[in-house]
Amino acid sequence: MIARFVVRRAAALAVTLLIASVAIYGALFLSPGDPATLLVGGGKEPSPRLLAEIHRQYHLDEPFPASYWRWLTGMLRGDAGQSLSYQDSVTHLLGARIGNTLLLIAYAALLIVTFGVALGALAALRGEWADTVVTVLSTTFMAVPVFVMAVLLTWGFAVRLGWFPAYGSGTGFTDRLEHLTLPALALAASWLAYVAQVSRAAIRAELVSEHVQTARSRGIKESRIVRKHILRNAAAPIVSVSGVAVAGLIAGSSIVEQAFGLNGVGALLIQSAAKQDLAVVQALALLTVVAFALINTAVDVLSAALDHRLPPGGSR
Amino acid sequence: MNHMETPLLAFEGLHITLPVRGEHRAVVHRVDLTVPAGGAVGLVGESGSGKSLTARSVLRLLPPGARVGGDVRFDGASVTAMDAASLRALRGSGAAMIFQDPRAHINPLRTIGDFLTEGLVTTRGQRQGAATARATDLLREVGIADAPRRLRQRPAELSGGLLQRVMIAAALIGEPRLLLADEPTTALDVTTQAEVMAVIDEAREQRGLAMLFITHDLALAAAVCDSIAVMYAGSVVEQLPAARLHDASCHPYTRALLAARPDPGTGARPLRAIEGRPLSASEAGPGCAFAPRCPAARDLCTTDRPLPERTGDGRTACHFPLLAGADDAAPGTERTVRHG
Known part of the structure; x- marks a missing residue:
């Protein structure tokens, strides 16, 4: 049952990525004028010799399907072309930065899932003051944009208290974690609050459900009821929202990396876009779409495994 | 009343209030009722009469904030003081509840096997294998043929009638002495209803189980129970042996309920509806809650609430009970309402 669902989702994933890659590569040709001028970047008119060189290097004179295919197969082989503004291969540029970004996103995702679910469960199960505190705090945090949170955290924990560094990526694992703590908090805050609220709602709904009443009527211990009936049944919605949150981190990471001066692919995306370095932007756009789609598919499969009623279209 | 032995279940002046927008409202005014070991009592009433909360108070399954006055005693022990x-011991092996809607009352994500054996494994420390064997036997007993396959399925894969049989098996698996059946057949279609009632009846007979049977169906209660208690607006207004229901009922409400039932034997007799609308317990004034709808009500009925008193074979809470033989016609005769 679940295997067929996985196969179906994998096929859908492949189609999605193919369409996205055509859109990303095609955007270069949709822009007015000669794509080569975009690839050079900057405001000034490039020399005809340079333009001709770019046409040759990027195979711009070939028909669209042929050049698209060349680009796509290059990407699949790990060759994303050359960056004109950095005078370096795109693969090398990404390789040097992706570690920081992945660590940042993993750190933030860990914060979101552990503290988001824990706070939601605390609010729902403990109720009263805990519920009020969590609801007020999470509503506040959801309203604060990432860049404001970055400034507030830097001011509070780096400038006033001096607990964490305000800038840079650090070297070595512990030093990097220390450097990434404030960025990860800034990135996670609003999503953490969102996951906490959804967890609270899902757990409260299970708490008052009839089947939990049945379990109580049979003398089963409350701690087991919480684990096996309440949290277990609330898990599917919590997992799918956590997945959306982690996917959202990818988009938010650019702002945070820029704000905290982290040398990651998010900051690279902002800088390349400013310099109109299209080869880098294309590669990063494709990478983002792939990551986004992979996370969503993984979450769908996980949710379906957690709740057998969920697979759309029926898997029986 | 036999004073020599304690009844298995006794409600002693049970009174329940629930918080509604800051103030406590009565949902059960007064229930005095006993269920002897092995006996079956039918608690009959309209929706909102408090019969379901009365049953739930036996297992202390009341909504948060509920306050209970009086007492509920199971085998002599006060449930409210436990x-x-x-x-947990009472819930696990003393009394078991069969809920109305098995679709909502069985965890949809877990298998039927998990549902049935959870209590045995976690509260009695039985091995999973022994518990599963017991569950298989019980499923067969309640009329589910392919038990091993059913144990692996989830609730969504079973029909309502099958699920209610699973619910009955789950109630029986703890070997309780009392079944609390809260409208066990209301959510089922008519043919399944009869089968499910037969399953409950048979299981009771084999085990000598006592039962508190909650229903709005007076005839069904009379058919399966030894004794009938009629509830109206949070109070038991009449209790009498089931066999004497038609001949010996004295309360105007019980008489009106009997008259409101269609009778297949007598042909085209028009149904007699009870005038007015049913009151909820919290709306009841200082007098008899049924007084506004009672054809025999007098001034006293609107000012003083009647207490249950002995009337022939049963007990009736009425200032002016319609004693057997004294009045052949049921109240409401003058207010005949034609249905259709």
């Missing part, structure tokens, strides 16, 4: 461990 500590957590005794309460």
Whole structure:
């Protein structure tokens, strides 16, 4: 049952990525004028010799399907072309930065899932003051944009208290974690609050459900009821929202990396876009779409495994 | 009343209030009722009469904030005073509840096998294998043929009738002495209803189980129970032996309910509806809650609430009970309402 669902989702994933890659590569040709001028970047008119060189290097004179295919197969082989503004291969540029970004996103995702679910469960199960505190705090945090949170955290924990560094990526694992703590908090805050609220709602709904009443009527211990009936049944919605949150981190990471001066692919995306370095932007756009789609598919499969009623279209 | 032995279940002046927008409202005014070991009592009433909360108070399954006055005694022990461990023991092996809607009352994500064996494994420390064998036997007993396959399925894969049989098996698996059946057949279609009632009846007979049967169906209660208690607006207004229901009922409400039932034998007799609308317990004034709808009500009925008193074979809470033989016609005769 679940295997067929996985196969179906994998096929859908492949189609999605193919369409996205055509859109990303095609955007270069949709822009007015000669794509080569975009690839050079900057405001000034490039020399005809340079333009001709770019046409040759990027195979711009070939028909669209042929050049698209060349680009796509290059990407699949790990060759994303050359960056004109950095005078370096795109693969090398990404390789040097992706570690920081992945660590940042993993750190933030860990914060979101552990503290988001824990706070939601605390609010729902403990109720009263805990519920009020969590609801007020999470509503506040959801309203604060990432860049404001970055400034507030830097001011509070780096400038006033001096607990964490305000800038840079650090070297070595512990030093990097220390450097990434404030960025990860800034990135996670609003999503953490969102996951906490959804967890609270899902757990409260299970708490008052009839089947939990049945379990109580049979003398089963409350701690087991919480684990096996309440949290277990609330898990599917919590997992799918956590997945959306982690996917959202990818988009938010650019702002945070820029704000905290982290040398990651998010900051690279902002800088390349400013310099109109299209080869880098294309590669990063494709990478983002792939990551986004992979996370969503993984979450769908996980949710379906957690709740057998969920697979759309029926898997029986 | 036999004073020599304690009844298995006794409600002693049970009174329940629930918080509604800051103030406590009565949902059960007064229930005095006993269920002897092995006996079956039918608690009959309209929706909102408090019969379901009365049954739930036996297992202390009341909504948060509920306040209970009077007492509920199970085998002599006060349920309201029980500590957590005794309460779990009562729930696990003293009394078991069969809920109305098995679709909502069985965890949809877990298998039927998990549902049936959870209590045995976690509260009695039985091995999974022994518990599963017991569950298989019980499923067969309640009329589910392919038990091993059913144990692996989830609730969504079973029909309502099958699920209610699973619910009955789950109630029986703890070997309780009392079944609390809260409208066990209301959510089922008519043919399944009869089968499910037969399953409950048979299981009771084999085990000598007592039962508190909650229903709005007076005839069904009379058919399966030894004794009938009629509830109206939070109070038991009449209790009498089931066999004497038609001949010996004295309360105007019981008489009106009997008259409101269609009778297949007598042909085209028009149904007699009870005038007015049913009151909820919290709306009841200082007098008899049924007084506004009662054809025999007098001034006293609107000012003083009647207490249950002995009337022939049963007990009736009425200032002016319609004693058997004194009045052949049921109240409401003058207010005949034609249905259709």
